[in-house]
Amino acid sequence: MEIPIFDLKKQYKLIQKEIENSVKQVLKNGHYILGPNVDALEKSVATYCGTSYAIGVASGTDALRLSLLSLEIGKDDEVITTPFTFIATAQAITQIGAKAVLIDIEEDNFNMDLDKIEEAITEKTKAILIVHIFGHTMDMRKLLSIAKKYNLFLIEDAAQSFGSECNTASFDSPPQWKKAGAMGDIGCLSFYPTKNLGGFGDGGMVITNKKEITDKMRSLRMHGGNSNNYSYDLLGYNSRLDEVQAAILRIKLRYVDQWIKLREKRASLYNKVLSKIPSIKIPVCKPYTKHSFHAYTIKTPLRDKLKKYLEKHGISTKIYYPIPVHLQKMYKNLNYDKLNLPVAEKICKQVLSLPVYPELEEEKILYVAKKIVSFF
Numbered sequence: 001m002e003i004p005i006f007d008l009k010k011q012y013k014l015i016q017k018e019i020e021n022s023v024k025q026v027l028k029n030g031h032y033i034l035g036p037n038v039d040a041l042e043k044s045v046a047t048y049c050g051t052s053y054a055i056g057v058a059s060g061t062d063a064l065r066l067s068l069l070s071l072e073i074g075k076d077d078e079v080i081t082t083p084f085t086f087i088a089t090a091q092a093i094t095q096i097g098a099k100a101v102l103i104d105i106e107e108d109n110f111n112m113d114l115d116k117i118e119e120a121i122t123e124k125t126k127a128i129l130i131v132h133i134f135g136h137t138m139d140m141r142k143l144l145s146i147a148k149k150y151n152l153f154l155i156e157d158a159a160q161s162f163g164s165e166c167n168t169a170s171f172d173s174p175p176q177w178k179k180a181g182a183m184g185d186i187g188c189l190s191f192y193p194t195k196n197l198g199g200f201g202d203g204g205m206v207i208t209n210k211k212e213i214t215d216k217m218r219s220l221r222m223h224g225g226n227s228n229n230y231s232y233d234l235l236g237y238n239s240r241l242d243e244v245q246a247a248i249l250r251i252k253l254r255y256v257d258q259w260i261k262l263r264e265k266r267a268s269l270y271n272k273v274l275s276k277i278p279s280i281k282i283p284v285c286k287p288y289t290k291h292s293f294h295a296y297t298i299k300t301p302l303r304d305k306l307k308k309y310l311e312k313h314g315i316s317t318k319i320y321y322p323i324p325v326h327l328q329k330m331y332k333n334l335n336y337d338k339l340n341l342p343v344a345e346k347i348c349k350q351v352l353s354l355p356v357y358p359e360l361e362e363e364k365i366l367y368v369a370k371k372i373v374s375f376f
Contacts, residue, residue: 001313001314001315001364001367002314003314003315003316003355003360003364003367003368004316004355005316005317005318005353005354005355006194006355006357007357007359007360008193008194008198010357010359011259011357011358011359014359015251015252015255018251019248019251022247022248022250022251023244023247023248025247026243026244026247029243031243032242032243032244033240033242033243034056034222034240034241034242034243035243035246036243037243037246037247037250038056038241038242038243038246040246040250041054041056041205041241041246041249041250041253042054042055042056042205044250044253045189045205045207045253046207048179048253048256049179049181049182049187049207050178050179050182051181051182051187051207051208051209052208052209052210052211052214053207053208053209053210053211053213053214054205054206054207055205055206055207055208055214055217055218055221056203056204056205056221056240056241056246057203057204057205057206057217057221057239057240057241058202058203058204058221058238058239058240058241059190059192059202059203059204059239060088060159060188060189060190060191060192060204061088061091061092061190061204062204062221062237062239063159063188063189063190063204063205063206064088064089064092064129064155064157064188065092065095065096065237066206066217066220066221066237066239067155067186067188067206067213067217068092068093068096068098068127068129068155069096069220070186070213070216070217070220071126071127071153071155071185071186071213073096073098073126073127073153074096074097074098075097075098076097076098076099076124077097077098077099077124077125077126077127078098078099078101078122078124078125078126079093079098079099079100079101079125079126079127079128079129080101080103080112080117080120080121080125080127080128080129081093081100081101081102081103081112081128081129081130081131082102082103082105082111082112082130082131082133082325082344083102083103083104083105083324083325083326083339083341083344084105084110084131084133084321084324084325084344084347084348085131085133085157085321085325086159086320086321087325087328087330088159089129089131089157089325090102090325090331091330092129093129094331098126099124100325101120101125102325102326102336102339102341103116103117103120103341104116104341104342104343104344105341105343105344105347106343107343107346107347108281108284109133109136109283109284109286110133110134110136110297110347110351111130111131111132111133111136111137111138112130112131112138113343114138114139114142114143114146117143117146118146118150121150121152125150125152126152126153127152127153127154127155128143128146128147128152128153128154128155129155129157130143130154130155130156130157130184131157131159131160132156132157132158132160132161132164132180132181133160133161134160134161134283134293134294134295134296134297134320134353135160135161135164135196135263135291135292135293135294135295136161136164136283136284136285136286136289136291137161137164137165137166137180137288137289137290138166139166139286139288139289140166140168140178140183140184140288141167141168141169141170141171141288144168144183144184147184153184153185153186154183154184154185154186155184155185155186155187155188156180156181156182156183156184156186156187156188157188158180158181158187158188158189159188159189159190159192159195159204160190160195160196160294160295161180161181161196161292161294162180162181162189162195162196162197162256162292162294163179163180163196163197163256163257163260163292164179164180164289164290164291164292165177165178165179165180165289165290166178166180166183166288166289166290167287167288167289168183177290180292181207182207182209185208185210185213186206186207186208186213187206187207187208188204188205188206189204189205189206189207190203190204191203191204191205191245191249195294196256196259196260196263196292196294197249197252197253197256198252199245199248199249199252200244200245200248201244201245202245203241203242203245203246203249204241205241216234219233219234219236220234220236220237220239221236221237221238221239221240222236222238222240223236223237223238224236224237258358259358260292260293260358262358262359263292263293263294263296263356263357263358264291264292264293265362266293266296266356266358266360266362266365267283267291267293267296267356269362269365269366269369270282270296270354270356270365270368270369271283273366273369273370273372273373274298274369274372274373276373277372277373277376279300279301279302279376280298280299280300280372280376281298281299281300282298283296283297283298293356295318295320295353295356296353296354296355296356297320297351297352297353297354298351298352298353298354299347299350299351299352300350300352301349301350302375302376303319303349303350303351303352305375306352306372306375307319307352309371309375310368310371310372310375313371315354315355315367315368315371316355317352317353317354317355318352318353319351319352319353320351320353321348321351322348323348324341324344324345324348326339326341326344327345354368355368
């Protein structure tokens with residue numbers, strides 16, 4: 001039996017007619033960049049996430065970079081972030097001339113260790129850029145308190161957590177659930193095809209409740225000005241979401257909650273079987289979060305052997321991530337390799353992500369789980 005880590009064709013076939021009709025309409029209209037579909041998608045995503053504004057950009061990476069620029073973060077500034085993430089998170093900081101200050105992660109949920117944030121804050125710190133990794137949000141109650149205490153910007157990299165939720169109410173109050181990306185100053189979304197809400201190419205979005213950030217973002221994505229009268233005030237970028245992607249994403253947004261529920265169901269099936277294996281740690285789901293399971297990631301010291309075993313049986317897996325940010329070659333000249341981040345380094349040697357996409361049949365989930373049982 002062949003089981004891929006993703007199967008984007010299956011999802012496409014479920015909504016093929018809707019997608020094709022929508023794309024044909026875009027082609028007929030002849031408006032391909034920042035048109036009515038982008039405008040409608042921005043409004044829909046803002047409503048879904050519970051923010052006042054949403055700004056479409058060309059990618060999740062651009063969402064990060066332009067967000068930092070919109071907050072006027074740059075040379076000699078420091079931004080606290082995680083070493084356990086896709087490289088774009090740290091690269092966006094480095095590319096604008098700021099310094100990425102990396103702190104270690106929590107071993108059970110792979111997010112930044114909240115207890116280590118305050119000790120990393122200096123007079124140069126301007127922001128905290130967090131990542132809600134794999135769909136599990138950080139505990140925003142404590143994080144929001146830290147950001148307020150030190151007057152720091154809080155940017156959420158929610159590329160892997162579209163649809164995830166976090167309880168932001170105080171500990172003795174009724175739950176108050178908010179969407180990932182909607183709790184800090186800025187939330188950054190990615191519409192890369194494999195994401196919870198993925199397009200048919202690159203795309204991204206910034207969400208915020210602040211009009212001044214919105215106005216600056218809209219300028220930055222258009223070369224820093226108004227292309228209608230060719231007047232430019234800022235050193236901007238070409239980072240525009242196109243109409244075809246927006247049209248596709250508008251359709252897929254209608255289904256995203258349904259797909260997240262299917263991800264949760266598949267994760268639950270894995271949990272029932274794999275939780276019985278002592279050599280495996282299954283994903284945690286802390287009480288303050290509603291996990292969207294962008295990835296279902298287990299931990300085992302026998303990761304590499306298990307991966308090869310599963311591949312022999314037709315089961316595709318992924319390692320997110322084999323190398324922490326501070327040990328990447330691109331950061332060697334900054335001496336990041338000398339940082340003491342033992343948990344991140346340990347986790348990178350143990351994590352393995354299993355197929356968990358919504359269209360994956362339950363019998364295939366059980367097949368994967370049983371093969372893992374057989375291995376151990």
